[in-house]
């Protein structure tokens with residue numbers, strides 16, 4: 001318990017002090033290794049992520065949805081690495097005008113198509129099978145969200161540049177991320193790309209934490 005508290009203290013302190021995170025980071029020279037699609041497919045089939053739909057696992061989704069809707073009422077949201085679209089459960093209360101979820105795991109998309117069948121029928125929701133590093137659409141959105149997945153999508157700069165054409169003028173990038181030192185490097189990169197509109201940390205009773213943030217990239221059209 002004392003170790004967990006110490007770790008949380010270091011993670012929180014390193015939010016604004018990247019050097020501190022680097023100091024205490026284990027295996028700092030090794031990159032984050034993205035899991036292959038086969039691993040995600042198997043885990044979705046085995047129901048590993050069913051727990052993500054539980055209420056106590058979705059505080060970060062609810063906060064991000066509220067923060068987005070506060071700034072962009074009836075938001076249009078593109079979620080990359082959307083899994084089965086559980087984030088939409090939090091967005092629903094804010095009457096989003098559009099939600100497109102993209103994931104490269106076919107079983108995740110199948111689960112999402114069932115979960116969000118009613119909203120798909122109305123044309124508000126779409127769930128698409130695709131690689132989040134290369135997905136393309138002509139649609140534009142208020143926010144492009146990376147929730148619990150940005151560490152699987154490679155370098156931040158090219159990723160944000162890739163989705164910049166899909167942002168409406170003044171649009172933003174939404175992020176949720178499990179608080180840990182190595183992924184925080186990605187947050188520091190994202191922060192450096194524009195203006196931080198919102199940044200918060202949700203601490204869980206069992207000792208973990210989520211970073212929830214919205215950034216307006218300087219490359220957004222109209223900025």
Ligand SMILES: C[S@@+](CC[C@H](N)C(=O)[O-])C[C@H]1O[C@@H](n2cnc3c(N)ncnc32)[C@H](O)[C@@H]1O
Nearest residue numbers: 040081082083103104105131132147148149152
């Ligand atoms: C921990 S889950 C998060 C799901 C959802 N965003 C949420 O917050 O509940 C991470 C998701 O990222 C997806 N993912 C990982 N790499 C991806 C890639 N290259 N392209 C698209 N999706 C990817 C996985 O299939 C998985 O559904």
